[in-house]
Amino acid sequence: MGQDNFVVDKFKSLDPVTRWVAIGATAAALLLLPAGLHLAGTFTQPPAAKQAVKPAPKPVEATAVTSLGRLEPLGEVIKVSAPSAQMGQGIISQLLVKEGDRVSKGQVIAVLNNRQRLEAALLKAQEDVRVSQSNLDKVKAGAKQGEIGAQRAEIDRLKSQLQGYRDTYVATKARLEAQLKWEPAAQAGRIASLKAQLAGEKPTQEATLRRLRSQLRNTEVDYKRFQQLYAERAIEATRLDAKRLEVETIRQQIAEAQSKYNQTVATLNQQIIENQATQQKLTSTAQQQLAEAKANYDTSVATTNQQIAAAQATLNKIAEVRPVDVAGAQAELARAQATVRQAQAELTDAFVRSPVAGEILKVHARAGEAPGTNGIVEMGQTSQMVAVAEVYESDVRKLRVGQSATIKSESGAFTQNLKGTVKEIGLQIGKQDVLNTDPAADSDSRVVEVKIAIDPSDSTVVKGLTNSKIAVTINTK
Structure with a gap:
């Protein structure tokens, strides 16, 4: 109340001209206030056309999947080793193939140096069979002075x-x-x-x-x-x-x-x-x-x-023929026959054979050497080469068997573009093996191996480029 009286007293103390100017300014301000509020609302409120929300554009679906990969023969590269029974024992006596040779299934690739010993063991085992058979016949015939x-x-x-x-x-x-x-x-x-x-x-x-x-x-x-x-x-x-x-x-x-x-x-x-x-x-x-x-x-x-x-033991017992003697002779014959089968199996293991028809890609052990962990040779069916693409797990859903693909060399090992068809999509996610040359690329990417059969006309171009680094583009349209 004291403040209101102060304002009134202050107004009364003004000279008449000043009081009328103040009154006019106040009235003008009151008259212009609604128009100002209206204009402020006009500028701050967006037009109806601007308030409408535009629909988001539809994402463009990629028509191809690209990835890095490698070349390998159909059925992958096979390491041919000595039989497990011979590992660490047999030394290669003869190596019958060289790199680039084509071999048929079952063809002998190498001969181990224990062949002669195993052949002698087989002959001895066969001789034991003949002796055992003779003893059995004698036991069955009974004791005779001639026997x-x-x-x-x-x-x-x-x-x-x-x-x-x-x-x-x-x-x-x-x-x-x-x-x-x-x-x-x-x-x-x-x-x-x-x-x-x-x-x-x-x-x-x-x-x-x-x-x-x-x-x-x-x-x-x-x-x-x-x-x-x-x-x-x-x-x-x-x-x-x-x-x-x-x-x-x-x-x-x-x-x-x-x-x-x-x-x-x-x-x-x-x-x-x-x-x-x-x-x-x-x-x-x-x-x-x-x-x-x-x-x-x-x-x-x-x-x-x-x-x-x-x-000598047979001679001591030959005068007496008993069922138990016959059974013992039969068991001895069976044992000798089993020894022959074992000797035959061991002799077979002295010959290292090709498990499939294909081409010799790499020789790891030669005559006079013992096969190591890499085996004797690496081989593959290079007549039909396959591209193994390492596709990111996020792109696998776009792939289907039968889609076409284009293969290029990452290292310049071949210049032309190869054609192929997706024939197998892996079922297991693993770590990326073929690394990108980009230093910013993710080296721990999770990928799925996709196998692409290269067209026969192009397969001959790369039959000697196993494990070559490639770039693969798969058409997903």
């Missing part, structure tokens, strides 16, 4: 066979030890002869070179003197030409002598190296043969002793 005599003869035969094994081994051992002694010595003599020949040839030919070079220096001095005389017109041009020809002839002789010297030294050095390698090989081969002969002898002796013991 007893025959059994004794069988024992004598086995003992004679055992003695034959011993005699053969002693002779083989003596021969190999003699060979191990004189063959390296003979080879050493040849090496010494070659070294002596080299030591004799070098000084002789070096002396020839020194003589020719000295002769060349003297002839060149004469030639310069002839040039001076010719310049002074003291001699004819023909004498100067003759001296120049003499210089060129000596130079040619030096070149030929130097070439002969180099060739002689290189040839003799090569022969020395080859003879040294032969000397080492002969020693190694003889030692290996000696070890194999000892192993075969030990096996033969052990087997024959077992046969003698079995034959």
Whole structure:
């Protein structure tokens, strides 16, 4: 209330002119207030056309899926190894294929060095079958003096066979030890002869070179003197030409002598190296043969002793024929037959065969080497190549079997665009193997492998490019 009185008193204190100006300004402000409010609403409120919400544009569906991938033969690359029973034991004796060879299904790729031992084991097992069958027949026939005599003869035969094994081994051992002694010595003599020949040839030919070079220096001095005389017109041009020809002839002789010297030294050095390698090989081969002969002898002796013991036991029981004896003989025959089947299976494992028809892509182990974790060879059916595309898991839903695809090389291994058709869409999501060259690309992308059969006309272009990096475009229209 006090404030209201203050305003009234203040208004009354104004002079009349000022009071009328204040009253007019206030009235004008009150009159213009509605118009101002109306205009403010007009500018702040958007027109009805602007308030309408436009519909969002429909997303454009991509008509193709792109990805990186690799090339591989139909059925993938197969690593052919030695049978599991031979891994870490067998050494390759013969490798019958090389890279680029085409092989048929079941074709022998390699032969392991235990083939001869396994063949001998099979022969022994077959012999055991024959012995067991003979024993069974004798048991069934009953005790006869003739059978007893025959059994004794069988024992004598086995003992004679055992003695034959011993005699053969002693002779083989003596021969190999003699060979191990004189063959390296003979080879050493040849090496010494070659070294002596080299030591004799070098000084002789070096002396020839020194003589020719000295002769060349003297002839060149004469030639310069002839040039001076010719310049002074003291001699004819023909004498100067003759001296120049003499210089060129000596130079040619030096070149030929130097070439002969180099060739002689290189040839003799090569022969020395080859003879040294032969000397080492002969020693190694003889030692290996000696070890194999000892192993075969030990096996033969052990087997024959077992046969003698079995034959002796049969002789002791032959007078009495009982059902249990027949059953025992039948069991022994069955065991021997099982041993034959096992020996046949083991011998089969000494021959490494191709599991499918295809082409040899890579050789990992050669003759004299033991197959490692990579096996002996890698092979594949390169007559039909396949593109393996690593498609992002978000794009897999767009793919269907039968869609067309275009394959390009990422490395320039081939220039033309290859055509193909989607034939298989993987069912498992994994980590990306083929990495993008873009440093900003995600190296931990989750992808699905999609296999694309390349058209036969294009497949021949890339049959030698297994694992080559490619870019794949799959048409999803």
